[in-house]
Amino acid sequence: MLAAxxxxxxxxxxxxxxxxxxxxxxxxxxxxxAPEDYCDLALGNPQSMPLAGFVDALTxxxxxxxxxxxxxxxxxxxxxxxxxxxxxxxxxxxFDPEDIFLTxxxxxxxxVTLNSLVGAGDEVIYxxxxxxxxxxxxLNSGGTAVCVKxxxxxxxxxxxxIERAITMQTxxxxxxxxxxxxxxxxxxxxxxxxxxxxxxxxxxxxRPIHLISDEAYRTIIYDGGEFESPSNFYANSIVIYTYGKTxxxxxxxxGYIALSPEMDELAAMREVISTSQMLxxxxxxxxxxxxxxxxxxxxxxxxHHLQEKRDRFVAGLRDCGYKTHTPEGAFYLTPKTxxxxxxxxxxxxxxxxVFCLPGSVVGMPGHLRVxxxxxxxxxxxxxxxxxEENNRCC
Amino acid sequence: MLAAxxxxxxxxxxxxxxxxxxxxxxxxxxxxxAPEDYCDLALGNPQSMPLAGFVDALTxxxxxxxxxxxxxxxxxxxxxxxxxxxxxxxxxxxFDPEDIFLTxxxxxxxxVTLNSLVGAGDEVIYxxxxxxxxxxxxLNSGGTAVCVKxxxxxxxxxxxxIERAITMQTxxxxxxxxxxxxxxxxxxxxxxxxxxxxxxxxxxxxRPIHLISDEAYRTIIYDGGEFESPSNFYANSIVIYTYGKTxxxxxxxxGYIALSPEMDELAAMREVISTSQMLxxxxxxxxxxxxxxxxxxxxxxxxHHLQEKRDRFVAGLRDCGYKTHTPEGAFYLTPKTxxxxxxxxxxxxxxxxVFCLPGSVVGMPGHLRVxxxxxxxxxxxxxxxxxEENNRCC
Numbered sequence: 176m177l178a179a180x181x182x183x184x185x186x187x188x189x190x191x192x193x194x195x196x197x198x199x200x201x202x203x204x205x206x207x208x209a210p211e212d213y214c215d216l217a218l219g220n221p222q223s224m225p226l227a228g229f230v231d232a233l234t235x236x237x238x239x240x241x242x243x244x245x246x247x248x249x250x251x252x253x254x255x256x257x258x259x260x261x262x263x264x265x266x267x268x269x270f271d272p273e274d275i276f277l278t279x280x281x282x283x284x285x286x287v288t289l290n291s292l293v294g295a296g297d298e299v300i301y302x303x304x305x306x307x308x309x310x311x312x313x314l315n316s317g318g319t320a321v322c323v324k325x326x327x328x329x330x331x332x333x334x335x336x337i338e339r340a341i342t343m344q345t346x347x348x349x350x351x352x353x354x355x356x357x358x359x360x361x362x363x364x365x366x367x368x369x370x371x372x373x374x375x376x377x378x379x380x381x382r383p384i385h386l387i388s389d390e391a392y393r394t395i396i397y398d399g400g401e402f403e404s405p406s407n408f409y410a411n412s413i414v415i416y417t418y419g420k421t422x423x424x425x426x427x428x429x430g431y432i433a434l435s436p437e438m439d440e441l442a443a444m445r446e447v448i449s450t451s452q453m454l455x456x457x458x459x460x461x462x463x464x465x466x467x468x469x470x471x472x473x474x475x476x477x478x479h480h481l482q483e484k485r486d487r488f489v490a491g492l493r494d495c496g497y498k499t500h501t502p503e504g505a506f507y508l509t510p511k512t513x514x515x516x517x518x519x520x521x522x523x524x525x526x527x528x529v530f531c532l533p534g535s536v537v538g539m540p541g542h543l544r545v546x547x548x549x550x551x552x553x554x555x556x557x558x559x560x561x562x563e564e565n566n567r568c569c
Numbered sequence: 570m571l572a573a574x575x576x577x578x579x580x581x582x583x584x585x586x587x588x589x590x591x592x593x594x595x596x597x598x599x600x601x602x603a604p605e606d607y608c609d610l611a612l613g614n615p616q617s618m619p620l621a622g623f624v625d626a627l628t629x630x631x632x633x634x635x636x637x638x639x640x641x642x643x644x645x646x647x648x649x650x651x652x653x654x655x656x657x658x659x660x661x662x663x664f665d666p667e668d669i670f671l672t673x674x675x676x677x678x679x680x681v682t683l684n685s686l687v688g689a690g691d692e693v694i695y696x697x698x699x700x701x702x703x704x705x706x707x708l709n710s711g712g713t714a715v716c717v718k719x720x721x722x723x724x725x726x727x728x729x730x731i732e733r734a735i736t737m738q739t740x741x742x743x744x745x746x747x748x749x750x751x752x753x754x755x756x757x758x759x760x761x762x763x764x765x766x767x768x769x770x771x772x773x774x775x776r777p778i779h780l781i782s783d784e785a786y787r788t789i790i791y792d793g794g795e796f797e798s799p800s801n802f803y804a805n806s807i808v809i810y811t812y813g814k815t816x817x818x819x820x821x822x823x824g825y826i827a828l829s830p831e832m833d834e835l836a837a838m839r840e841v842i843s844t845s846q847m848l849x850x851x852x853x854x855x856x857x858x859x860x861x862x863x864x865x866x867x868x869x870x871x872x873h874h875l876q877e878k879r880d881r882f883v884a885g886l887r888d889c890g891y892k893t894h895t896p897e898g899a900f901y902l903t904p905k906t907x908x909x910x911x912x913x914x915x916x917x918x919x920x921x922x923v924f925c926l927p928g929s930v931v932g933m934p935g936h937l938r939v940x941x942x943x944x945x946x947x948x949x950x951x952x953x954x955x956x957e958e959n960n961r962c963c
Contacts, residue, residue, distance in 0.1 A: 177844070178837035180740070180776050182688025182711070189844050196844065220640045225633045233857070237627045239619045245818035246614040279673060279850060286850030290709070294576025295689065308847065315684070315848040317576070317711060346574070382574050424639035426856030443572035450571070450583050450590065453702065454709040456673060456680030461855060462820030463627070 184317050191320065192311035194536045205525045213528040214553040214560075216545040219355075219506045221423040223550055229422055232470035236463050245462045250277050250449075254465045257472050258431050262414070265393065266404045274434035274441070276448055277460040280425070281391045281417035284432045285312055285349075287458050288387055288413055291444075291451040293318035297346035302332060303538035304509075306355045306389070318346065322538070330359040334368045341372070343380040348373070350405050351389040353396060356509050356537050356544040358502020360400060366408040373409055383439050386412045391430075392505040394421045394475060397482045400503050410437035418468075420506070423476045423548065429464040481506075484547045488554050495562030496569070509534060509542045510561075513568035517541055523564055529557045578711050585714065586705035588930045599919045607922040608947040608954075610939040613749075613900045615817040617944055623816055626864035630857050639856045644671050644843075648859045651866050652825050656808070659787065660798045668828040668835065670842055671854040674819070675785045675811035678826045679706055679743075681852050682781055682807055685838075685845040687712035691740035696726060697932035698903075700749045700783070712740065716932070724753040728762045735766070737774040742767070744799050745783040747790060750903050750931050750938045752896020754794060760802040767803055777833050780806045785824075786899040788815040788869060791876045794897050804831035812862075814900070817870045817942065823858040875900075878941045882948050889956035890963070903928060903936045904955075907962035911935055917958055923951045 177189055189196075202217050209215075215222060239245065255272035262270045278284040293299060293316040300321045301309040313320040323340045326333050337348070350369070352361045361369075369386075377383045388405040393416070396402055406412035417430035434444055452458050460468075485502065492499050492510050499510035512520040517533040517540060524531055524543075534542030549557070571583055583590075596611050609616060633639065649666035656664045672678040687693060687710040694715045695703040707714040717734045720727050731742070744763070746755045755763075763780075771777045782799040787810070790796055800806035811824035828838055846852050854862075879896065886893050886904050893904035906914040911927040911934055918925055918937075928936030943951070 176837050177841050178834045180686075181837075181841050182686070182691070184688060184711070185685065185841065185845065185848075188848050189840075192844070192847070196847075218641060221636050223636055225636075225639050229639070230631060230633060233631045234628065237624060237631055239624060242615050242617055242619075245619050245623070245816075245820045247612060248820040279852070279855075283850035283852070286848075286852075291579065292574075292576070294578060295711075297576070311848050312850075315845075317578070317689075424856075426639045426642040428851070428855050440572045443570050443575075446583075447571050447575050447579065450586070451579065451709075453586070453590075454579075454582050454680075454705050455849070456677035456706075456852065457822070458673070458677070458680075458850065458852075461673075461822050461858070462818075463857065464855070 184315055188311040188314035191314045192308060195307040198532060198536050202530060205530050210528045212556060213530065214549060214557040215530050216549050216553070216557065217530040217532050219420060219425065219546050219548050222548055222553060225424060226422060226474055226476065228474045229424060229471055232467040233463065235470065236467035244466070248459055248462045248465055250275065250459065251465050254460070254468050257468050258433065261472055262433055266407055268407065268436065270433050270436055274436065274445055276432040276452055277465060278430050278432055278458060279428040279460060280419050280430040281389060281415050282308065283428065283458055284415040284417070284430050285387070285389070287448060287451045287455050288415065288432055289313060289316040289318070290455055291447045292347050292385055296344055298342060298344040299346055300337065300340050300348040302350065304330070304354065304356050305538050306351060307536050309349055319344070325357070325359070330354065330357040332361055332365050332369055334372060337369065338372055341376045341384070345376065345380070345384050347385040347387050349387045349389055352405060353392040353402065353504025355392060355505050356507040356539065358505045358507060360396065360402055360503045361405065363403055363408070366403070366405050370409040377411070383411045387415060388412050389415045391415070391417045391420050395478070395481070395506060396504040397485060397502070402504070406435050410435060411439055418471060421475045422471060427464065429460045429468065481547060484549065484551065484554060488545070488547055491554070491558040492561060495558065496565045497561065506546045506548050508545050508547065509539055510545065511542050513565045515541055517543060520564070524560065527560045527564070529560050578709055582705040582708035585708045586702060589701040589705070592926060592930050596924060599924050604922045606950060607924065608943060608951040609924050610943050610947070610951065611924040611926050613814060613819065613940050613942055616942055616947060619818060620816060620868055620870065622868045623818060623865055626861040627857065629864065630861035638860070642853055642856045642859055644669065644853065645859050648854070648862050651862050652827065655866055656827055660801055662801065662830065664827050664830055668830065668839055670826040670846055671859060672824050672826055672852060673822040673854060674813050674824040675783060675809050676702065677822065677852055678809040678811070678824050679781070679783070681842065681845045681849050682809065682826055683707060683710040683712070684849050685841045686741050686779055690738055692736060692738040693740055694731065694734050694742040696744065698724070698748065698750050699932050700745060701930050703743055713738070719751070719753070724748065724751040726755055726759050726763055728766060731763065732766055735770045735778070739770065739774070739778050741779040741781050743781045743783055746799060747786040747796065747898025749786060749899050750901040750933065752899045752901060754790065754796055754897045755799065757797055757802070760797070760799050764803040771805070777805045781809060782806050783809045785809070785811045785814050789872070789875070789900060790898040791879060791896070796898070800829050804829060805833055812865060815869045816865060821858065823854045823862065875941060878943065878945065878948060882939070882941055885948070885952040886955060889952065890959045891955065900940045900942050902939045902941065903933055904939065905936050907959045909935055911937060914958070918954065921954045921958070923954050
């Protein structure tokens with residue numbers, strides 16, 4: 176329960192994240208009582224030691240080279256240059272370094288972006304299944320969160336449903352590809368259709384609808400699949416990225432915002448973002464992470480091994496009777512639960528030391544979200560438990 | 570100029586920080602063209618190499634001890650315990666670890682605190698001379714910023730003026746002791762008077778007015794002076810602190826929020842702050858800084874040397890004709906400028922490689938704010954330039 180005087184926007188946001196907050200508290204209590212051989216499949220957290228290259232890079236970056244090493248940092252030119260080159264590789268486009276803003280992960284980037292775009296009365300659309308803080312963060316920024324369901328079979332964007340959701344209050348749409356939790360990568364055809372809709376709607380209502388492209392998982396792609404940044408299809412795009420997925424170091428908080436070079440009022444938007452960044456609490460990546468960015472940006476978890484774990488886990492779950500699709504990207508499988516109440520089923524698994532996110536927290540009631548960042552051993556230990564709990568229900 | 574669609578709260582906030590933003594841009598351009606022997610007195614930035622102990626602590630903390638080393642971090646118990654012990658030393662009181670929240674510096678702490686307290690229509694009082702982002706951050710949170718001048722001679726709190734400023738919309742007051750820029754430490758008598766006023770006003774208007782105690786400079790105190798936390802005098806106090814001043818590592822961003830154990834609705838306020846922290850972009854200190862906190866919290870810049878620099882600088886400025894007071898704490902001197910236009914005078918000094926903050930940015934028009942974090946050499950080089958520019962004006 177919140178204090179009686181809490182601001183209205185925060186009360187709404189708090190209600191919006193109640194299932195997630197309840198789960199996170201539950202998860203903490205599971206961990207506190209976890210057996211030694213627990214299987215943590217709940218979050219995109221590392222289940223093995225950090226990359227040696229990451230540790231080496233930070234160790235080097237800790238040694239100061241000048242008096243300003245740990246002085247106030249803004250969006251430092253050397254960091255912007257690293258990201259500009261990366262964006263050129265990913266998108267084939269030239270982003271101006273002045274349009275790149277260093278943030279505390281993708282969540283920090285989303286905070287600054289929403290603070291920059293959303294006022295009272297503004298609506299922000301997000302696609303569900305969804306990352307569990309979108310709704311709360313939109314509400315906390317003072318806006319209205321508008322949930323649009325993806326196609327329930329394919330998990331593709333439902334362009335007609337998005338069209339129905341757009342109003343003259345629509346300020347932005349968050350697109351998360353590869354999607355957390357479904358792993359769906361939206362095709363160029365999908366993005367072209369979305370872009371045409373957003374362009375027509377922006378014209379119709381006389382103000383731009385911004386596309387917030389949450390690309391946190393854009394390097395986590397299986398089977399040699401292709402990802403093309405949604406920002407390649409729509410001028411008023413804002414790219415959000417974090418290094419926390421590729422490096423599996425989510426506690427170290429480094430990511431960025433990048434404004435598309437084709438954006439309307441680009442110089443004025445640049446001013447909006449940099450002002451927000453200051454007013455959101457000097458929301459800039461730490462000195463150390465900026466110093467190490469050049470060395471860490473080319474590192475990655477072992478994607479081949481991750482894909483092996485995905486394959487083993489999908490096959491294993493199917494073998495023991497679960498219906499689950501094979502994700503194209505991101506960290507998660509979403510098996511259907513053998514009972515309708517996914518929270519209760521997650522609790523059953525937890526009593527046996529297997530920790531999963533109930534799907535109802537991420538817009539997939541009747542499913543679980545399980546992370547393939549688990550170790551091989553965890554997966555092997557978890558599968559028989561999944562099988563037994565399925566049998567208990569059927 | 571901001572984009573046409575920027576939210577109203579951000580437009581107001583942007584206007585509120587225009588002088589500061591203009592100065593920061595100006596400062597960047599000074600640095601870009603700085604002569605080799607420039608004297609940087611503008612911000613509380615280090616002008617010598619980082620503390621060896623700080624580098625050692627980070628070097629140790631970089632080496633992972635388990636798979637969770639760089640995993641998602643919240644307000645970790647080991648960090649909370651360090652801060653609890655520190656708060657006990659400083660305040661003599663027992664803060665519950667659950668009421669301590671790790672943030673990205675004091676600015677990050679202020680962001681989360683304002684997000685937790687302030688909704689549309691709420692007023693937040695701040696005392697001027699002031700830190701240059703208070704007004705903008707209050708406005709960005711959706712509230713109204715109410716500036717109350719300190720006594721212009723003593724820089725003490727003007728309790729009568731605060732009383733006149735309190736309305737039924739007053740949600741909080743920010744008290745910054747030792748004050749940036751004046752260095753004033755408010756006496757226990759001042760704080761008792763403020764506390765009595767806040768208690769009476771809270772009763773009168775039927776809701777608590779929170780005291781946000783910005784104690785960023787509480788360890789930077791000269792002449793063996795004493796600091797007693799304003800939170801010792803008023804139950805509804807929220808302590809904000811950063812390690813960036815004591816360590817002179819403002820780019821590394823670690824600080825905290827602590828709720829007074831005597832606070833009304835304490836459990837509900839705890840929920841408000843932790844919810845805000847998530848919704849403000851997982852606004853929690855990085856894994857590395859939490860791992861190193863135990864080792865760095867007892868380190869400090871050389872306060873004796875800082876005081877020597879303060880004394881040399883005050884004496885030197887007075888010798889060449891400036892009127893300036895001797896600060897009790899914090900990093901800054903505030904000499905009166907020999908011409909009324911402090912921005913123009915700062916620009917004159919800058920053309921000669923001496924960079925100072927114009928006082929009008931921090932509520933002291935007709936003054937400069939100069940930082941004694943400058944090196945001895947910078948101070949010796951700057952003094953003759955101060956003298957010559959004073960002579961040019963007189």
